[in-house]
Amino acid sequence: MSIDSNFSDPRFAVDREALIARLRKVLPVQALLIEDEELRPYECDGLTAFREMPLLVALPENEAQAQALVKVCYELKVPIVPRGAATGLSGGAMPHRDGVVVSLAKLKKIIKLDPVARTAVVQPGVRNLSVSEAAAPFNLYYAPDPSSQIACTIGGNVAENSGGVHCLKYGLTVHNVLRVRGITADGEIAEFGNAALDAAGYDLLALMNGSEGLLALITEVTVKLTPKPELAQVVLASFDNVTKAGDAVASIIAAGIIPAGLEMMDKKATHAVEPYVKAGYDMNAEAILLCESDGTPEEVAEEIGRMKAVLEKSGASEIRVSQNEAERLKFWAGRKAAFPAVGRVTPDYLCMDGTIPRKRLAEMLIAIADLSQKYGLRCANVFHAGDGNLHPLIMYDANQPGEVERAADFGADILELSVAFGGTVTGEHGVGVEKINVMAVQFSLSEISAFHRLKAAFDERGLLNPGKGIPTLARCREYTQTRAGAALSAPRF
């Protein structure tokens, strides 16, 4: 799919050869990629529908090199697109045609792990899962666990304010980060937050979480570590229709239970994942719920009992409780691998990320089924149900003319409907390029203007990740006009 407007910005008239000559002086030779052949594999992240060839790719090996390159880019007015593991699903790391992609993958040291303070200081290229692995000998772990946690890195987690199946109880990235160090657009080192609670002034640390590379290039993060619960068990419940499953989610929360994770998968999702993971999911169920309890053995036993009672009352056709850690991990393994496993049944997919009030889950599932009919595209549903965070996976074949556009329209309908239901366009994947248009549905022009003023306070020249996250006002007007009438009503939140 092509990206318009923001990407042919006349502000960025870059002399490529002069830029290369300057960057060669501050980077080792292997840290700068300049040939098309080497650049093309960087043209997209986990969202392959949106691609753009970068002007250059830089792979700094330390903060000093990163800072030097940002200073060169600032001076020459060259855009910068930060990139972590590029597992993102909103195109946040999609290159800019006049800009340098700055990969932080080589900054992958765990600088310090303090089991007493329960913190770890890590570089941005450290993988999410490897923080937990390093903390495991101290019976600690890093709580946010996006499905891509095996590969995604902490810098990207902060940039996208990533969630995961356990964020219902333990919070998103923003709730698990104490300090962020980064390089601002003009090449200065800035620190946000502190090793201790830091309440003075505006909460700029929170602002950094989910800033999608628009405010600073992250070079170091201090994360909180959480003690591992003594015990965790998960209930696997089957339902013979999706409405019952959706209502069961609302009932669990209404009963005052806060599960450690509460996830839902529909039949298309379980059927895609089961052949690979062999998690033991009920293949006859129209939907399954995974509902986790953690704590002391007594707390878990009591909570699992309450969960089972609510699930039974909600009409679950089968209920199984994991009997050991291996089985618990197996039940979760299917959920964690669900997105890419859908690659077994379709060449391409778009993963949506709207969030709605939990009590409207069932209604949304029915609406999605109708839209699936309307657009003639299959859709598998994998939800962080406890948060009301939807991940419909719209399946399409990019080799068939027109399918990707149809998939995008289908996705836009789901997001607009999410806003209409009183929700938002993104729960945890970020806006990136993918949801930039629908931002106009959720926010008014004056709110968007406020976002631009905030951005300008950090990055007056607009060099950090331009074209992502916040739409231009012109784009907002254009989008609301073209979708008006045809689209669903989009009330204010």
Added chain:
Amino acid sequence: MQTNLADFIKDTPEGREADAILRTCVHCGFCTATCPTYQLLGNELDGPRGRIYLIKQVLEGQPVTQKTQMHLDRCLSCRSCETTCPSGVKYHRLLDIGRAVVEQRVGRSVLEKATRFLLCEALPRPWVFKPAVKIGHLMRPLLPSILADKVPMPSENAPKPWPQPRTHKRRMIALPGCVQPTLTPNTNAATARVLDKLGIELFEPAGTGCCGALRYHLNAHDQALEDMRRVIDAWWPHIENGSVEAIVMTASGCGAHVKEYGDMFKHDPAYARKALRISELTRDASEIIAAEQSRLVELLRAASAGVGQRVAFHSPCTLQHGQKIRGVVESLLAAAGYELSPVADPHLCCGSAGTYSITQPTLSKQLRDNKLAALGAGSPAVFVTANIGCQTHLQSGSATPVRHWIELIDERLAH
């Protein structure tokens, strides 16, 4: 993933296979997490997802240079990415197809050509390799260290003999392989002794030579197919008359390759059926012994060998990723009374990877040293593995003995 293969390849069997593989990849990037070279280098182009993209652009007709070739050469073919991939991408097949096209397009320098020629011609031929190693031993003090490291030391323990020929009803074929008879002749002998005690006769039909993996992974596909046909021809009479129940592989590298004969000859009318049958009969030694585990346990009990040493097991990539055999050798060693020392990052390659240690010495050495550190963390007395390449490669950097696991089982039974 969207594909648009160029005319030169799109309607060939390779083109169709590559297109199907590319379309299963959804570009999620999970594979980068377990790729040994991405972990070392941190460049998208040195991980599976980036290499898939590099191959895709070659097959789509984009210009290609030595840069692409370098990144494809750096791949170990360890297939760790395939274990991780939730979408089921057959990466190694795509890599073989991509590498062959790049080889044609880009070519090689004179030095690279000479190295690859020597590897292709010397290693698969025991009658060339054996005297070469002997000369190497004599010359070792005079060689520069980078070469001296590559000359394996003669085994300190002289190989024990094969069992006296006995007629068992159950018979299985073993492959001597190319370098194994010279470097570790005790491996097949130990396998024969263990199987003999389990009531199985092992024998090596003459005239096999290399299984073909070595030249195949140097992109010499035609020569490799010759090697494979020679192996098939040597084995076929024994298979056709129904006298053998399995083909036992004591080197997991060969095992992974022979298990794919069926796939590789599926378009060859003269060999398709034979190759498929051979792949179906091929088992790693651990699969054979595990199937006899109850009998083995009885024998071990009778041998009353007491408590074994503390050992660290390195599972070769061709065993755990290529053949997807995990935990089997470990449980056999435990059954034989050995204490298994924990090993961090067990999914990572040791850097041997066929001829990789010669073609990519820097990366190979880094991976070897990382692996040796992981293996040594629990202070085991012995490192054990299941493939000749890993065994000699690890030994080249360590004073701790590195052995084939079957030798340890054999020794327990000999008590």
